[in-house]
Amino acid sequence: MTNRAEDRLNQVKQLSCEQKRVLDELYEIIVEHLEDDNPYVVKLDGDAGTGKSVVLMALFKRLQLESRKHSDSPLYQTTNYLTVNHAEMIKIYKEIAGKEPFLYKKDIQKPTPLINRLQKNNEKADVVVIDEGHLLLTQPDRYNKFNQDNQLVELIKRAQIVIVVFDDHQVLKTKSFWNQQKMQSILKFYSHKEIELRGQFRVQAPPEVLTWIDNFAKKRQLTSYPQTKDYDFRLYTDLSQMYVDLKQKNEKYGLSRLISTADYPYKMDDRLHYIIEPGFKLPWDHDINPHLPWAQRPETIDEVGSIYTIQGFDLNYAGVILGPGITYNQSRNLIIPKPDKYQDFEAFKKRSDQSTNQQLLKIKSQIMMNAVNVLLKRGVRGLCIYASDSGLKGAFETLNANKSFG
Structure with missing residues (x-):
């Protein structure tokens, strides 16, 4: 059976004009703010099926390629992670990483282990890209070893630049309850930009x-x-x-x-x-x-x-x-x-x-x-x-x- 999810996330060459524009804009923001004194956050909005994950995967591939292969890039030797609080999607991302010479499976982590490891080692990432940001926890979850109040806040503390995909119409649990007001209450403390994808690419319907x-x-x-x-x-x-x-x-x-x-x-x-x-x-x-x-x-x-x-x-x-x-x-x-x-x-x-x-x-x-x-x-x-x-x-x-x- 064709791995449609993996194929879709790998469709870098088939990005729409809108998706390519957003991809380039995200890359330029990262380069521009990589040396800022304080964290910079980008919120990428879009309904289900608008290709947010596709753009995010294309962006992360570019980041890791330049980090590991391009010594003339401002991103050379940067430390970057992709995280998603979704067990099934982690499988797909790790499967993709295992097939790309410049991506490592350790680049892909769930939010809680990533937060806890960075905190334990007193480390800070250069770029963290977050897929399905609306699934991030907004309260402690002792069972899953998350002891702080909000995973997005903790990731921002531990990164220079955070790109977070967000759709409040995909929130599925009270412990990760998000709406636009809650998101804005966090963004107001940081330099940030909001970008939206509108074109529908999953559902090939009129x-x-x-x-x-x-x-x-x-x-x-x-x-x-x-x-x-x-x-x-x-x-x-x-x-x-x-x-x-x-x-x-x-x-x-x-x-x-x-x-x-x-x-x-x-x-x-x-x-x-x-x-x-x-x-x-x-x-x-x-x-x-x-x-x-x-x-x-x-x-x-x-x-x-x-x-x-x-x-x-x-x-x-x-x-x-x-x-x-x-x-x-x-x-x-x-x-x-x-x-x-x-x-x-x-x-x-x-x-x-x-x-x-x-x-x-x-x-x-x-x-x-x-x-x-x-x-x-x-x-x-x-x-x-x-x-x-x-x-x-x-x-x-x-x-x-x-x-x-x-």
């Missing part, structure tokens, strides 16, 4: 489909059935049929998987836990391979992936299961997440700085819709969506019957 997804996941509204043109977009009320159709896509194109919101029972133990709907029963992802990402294992066509195994990765066809916690109120035309039905209890651990139940409920609801946003933007060629909630299922039936809504 604008109508992308708008439909954003209306659903961000505005929480159900809108007219989109014009799909060459993109395969389908709404299902029968999960077993969606699974059959997706397996056919997998046989023809490969890399087609079921993925789901986290409102079905799951525990971190040695037992299988199942997603069960009428006529359908498949286990959650399990037996995670430490070296090979979940979607690249052929047997996982008979499993259902979680947000944690699929974030940051491409699928050819994504079959998204919207579980019973994603509900619909027809009279208000409003998608309503139900946090009490969410089974990812780790995602909802209460924070000391979230004092009211109303505040925590709002954050939980946002995390659930962020997960929906991420899941709906995995499919390159096509997207299938199943609704478990009866209200949403009924709305899907109406859309399928009339190809219009409201």
Whole structure:
């Protein structure tokens, strides 16, 4: 099976004009501020699928090539790291590093080990590039040996220049809860610049489909059935049929998987836990391979992936299961997440700085819709969506019957 995630991150020669412009701008910022007295921070914004990770990988390759090979470069013999707080993405980055003569696997680290090692050795990096910065912890996590309050702050303390990729619509846990206000409260203490990528490169769909997804996941509204043109977009009320159709896509194109919101029972133990709907029963992802990402294992066509195994990765066809916690109120035309039905209890651990139940409920609801946003933007060629909630299922039936809504 083609390693689409690795291929995508390696597409330096296929960068768009916008991506090349941003890549050059980031490089010039690094060179300009490498000798500053104080840290300099760049926040790289962009929605899922705009190519933030691709640009970041291209930038890091350039940094390490010049650091190790170009004695005439201002970056020669600089110490640089790429970090991401995502176990599956670390595998991909390390796999890429192992195939490049000027990249070392030790250049790629998760944030906590990198912070702790730099602190222990009283070292400072020249450049730290952070992918999926919205996954950085914003509170202590004793279990993972992070004892400070904010991973971004700790990385800035230990680097001359920090490039951080950020999308607050991909925040998935209360312990790493970010929004633009929290980010700005940190940036205001440093010289910094904000850059945004806008072009959509993962989902090869017409604008109508992308708008439909954003209306659903961000505005929480159900809108007219989109014009799909060459993109395969389908709404299902029968999960077993969606699974059959997706397996056919997998046989023809490969890399087609079921993925789901986290409102079905799951525990971190040695037992299988199942997603069960009428006529359908498949286990959650399990037996995670430490070296090979979940979607690249052929047997996982008979499993259902979680947000944690699929974030940051491409699928050819994504079959998204919207579980019973994603509900619909027809009279208000409003998608309503139900946090009490969410089974990812780790995602909802209460924070000391979230004092009211109303505040925590709002954050939980946002995390659930962020997960929906991420899941709906995995499919390159096509997207299938199943609704478990009866209200949403009924709305899907109406859309399928009339190809219009409201």
